[in-house]
Amino acid sequence: MLRSSSRLLYITRRTIPLIRNSSSSSISLFDSAKPFLDSHRTRSLPFSTTGGQISRSEHSMAATSSAPKSIYDFTVKDAKGSDVDLSTYKGKVLLIVNVASQCGLTNSNYTELAQLYQKYKDHGFEILAFPCNQFGNQEPGSNEEIVAFACTRFKAEYPIFDKVDVNGDKAAPIYKFLRSSKGGLFGDGIKWNFAKFLIDKEGNVVDRYAPTTSPLSIEKDLKKLLGVSA
Numbered sequence: 001m002l003r004s005s006s007r008l009l010y011i012t013r014r015t016i017p018l019i020r021n022s023s024s025s026s027i028s029l030f031d032s033a034k035p036f037l038d039s040h041r042t043r044s045l046p047f048s049t050t051g052g053q054i055s056r057s058e059h060s061m062a063a064t065s066s067a068p069k070s071i072y073d074f075t076v077k078d079a080k081g082s083d084v085d086l087s088t089y090k091g092k093v094l095l096i097v098n099v100a101s102q103c104g105l106t107n108s109n110y111t112e113l114a115q116l117y118q119k120y121k122d123h124g125f126e127i128l129a130f131p132c133n134q135f136g137n138q139e140p141g142s143n144e145e146i147v148a149f150a151c152t153r154f155k156a157e158y159p160i161f162d163k164v165d166v167n168g169d170k171a172a173p174i175y176k177f178l179r180s181s182k183g184g185l186f187g188d189g190i191k192w193n194f195a196k197f198l199i200d201k202e203g204n205v206v207d208r209y210a211p212t213t214s215p216l217s218i219e220k221d222l223k224k225l226l227g228v229s230a
Helices: 001-015 028-041 056-065 106-123 145-153 171-179 213-224
Strands: 075-077 083-085 093-099 124-131 196-199 207-211
Touching: 001 075, 093 106, 093 171, 093 213, 106 124, 106 213, 124 145, 171 207, 196 213
Parallel strands: 093 124
Antiparallel strands: 075 083, 093 196, 196 207
16 A cells, blocks of 8 residues: 555656647647746846846836937048048037038039038038948049049048948948938938038938038028027
8 A cells, every 4th residue: 555655646747737728639838937938038038237127118228228219329431541420510500411412413512512611610510521322333433533523622621531332231320310310201211422411510310401402501400409590
């Protein structure tokens, strides 16, 4: 009798509760495995550096908080390859333009950009030019050639940065931010050379202009941000 009791106790401890599916003759082990699955899901959550578990909502909030809030959160390369922290332009109104040297819009845009800059540079206005060769291969030169062209032919005194992509997977982070902040008429992608983004003194993207919009035609919007009446 003692031996039988021992065998019964052993079988009871080893037996996994089985649940028969009412719609078929198969037997499910799901409920028995549920604690294991739940613990597995728990282990897949990220953990904080202090050892505490991070909830999904906290993880989402952390990702959101790290997202750039203004152009001051970006560092770009100048034409010589040196880093430029865009927070150095805090307090200024900016016009960010993707430029090209061999475009049909080159002469008019470079000419008017120089005029706009000369008129308002002493009022806290800056132009940031980013060469781009994605549209008709109309900016094929080196950074040195691009700067020499703009400065010699059009007297550009504003900074010209490293050549970048403005569309696609390899687009410069600053342009991904600009596009997401102000989409165009047919989506957020840049359509051609000389698209323009107007930035206020807090680093916010406040307006976007098509490549065919002449720089002088946005003077009214620029004066409003600068607080210039004349």
